[in-house]
Amino acid sequence: MGVDLAEVSRVRHLLNRDPSRFRERCFTDHEWEYAHRFKDPSERLAARFAGKEAVMKSLGVGWRHVPWKDIEITGGGQPRVRLFRKAAKRAEMLGVERVLVTITHTGDQALVMALSLGG
Numbered sequence: 458m459g460v461d462l463a464e465v466s467r468v469r470h471l472l473n474r475d476p477s478r479f480r481e482r483c484f485t486d487h488e489w490e491y492a493h494r495f496k497d498p499s500e501r502l503a504a505r506f507a508g509k510e511a512v513m514k515s516l517g518v519g520w521r522h523v524p525w526k527d528i529e530i531t532g533g534g535q536p537r538v539r540l541f542r543k544a545a546k547r548a549e550m551l552g553v554e555r556v557l558v559t560i561t562h563t564g565d566q567a568l569v570m571a572l573s574l575g576g
């Protein structure tokens with residue numbers, strides 16, 4: 458299991474400072490486009506940011522070992538997790554077949570819990 462909490466204001470600050478760098482480093486196209494369906498994308502991006510960290514914890518690794526974009530948290534209804542490259546390899550090594558997340562956010566904070574399940 459893994460959990461993480463993100464401050465929306467911190468994500469908003471990073472977004473305003475250098476949006477293209479933040480996008481390039483942290484978010485997949487799907488995540489970016491989903492968040493930008495909303496007037497203030499910061500809340501959904503904060504949730505994706507927390508979600509990636511929660512998933513990393515559930516896989517027993519940190520961001521030094523798994524790049525942010527190797528984990529995608531989908532948007533639009535029940536969120537789903539897609540793993541790529543190093544994250545997918547780590548999951549395979551652990552025998553993890555499914556990663557579940559649940560998300561909640563307010564204008565201030567986003568909280569995500571993740572659960573990595575074996576066969």
Ligand SMILES: CC(C)(COP(=O)(O)OP(=O)(O)OC[C@H]1O[C@@H](n2cnc3c(N)ncnc32)[C@H](O)[C@@H]1OP(=O)(O)O)[C@@H](O)C(=O)NCCC(=O)NCCS
Nearest residue numbers: 500501502504505531532533534535536559560561562563
């Ligand atoms: C899903 C629901 C309980 C979310 O609660 P909320 O207090 O409004 O908002 P929260 O911040 O706690 O949760 C938002 C997150 O819930 C998740 N969520 C949305 N729909 C979900 C679902 N069907 N199942 C599980 N999680 C869901 C999403 O991850 C969302 O975050 P995101 O937009 O960043 O991906 C609420 O929006 C709801 O009941 N919606 C009704 C959906 C519905 O019946 N739709 C009918 C048409 S399909």
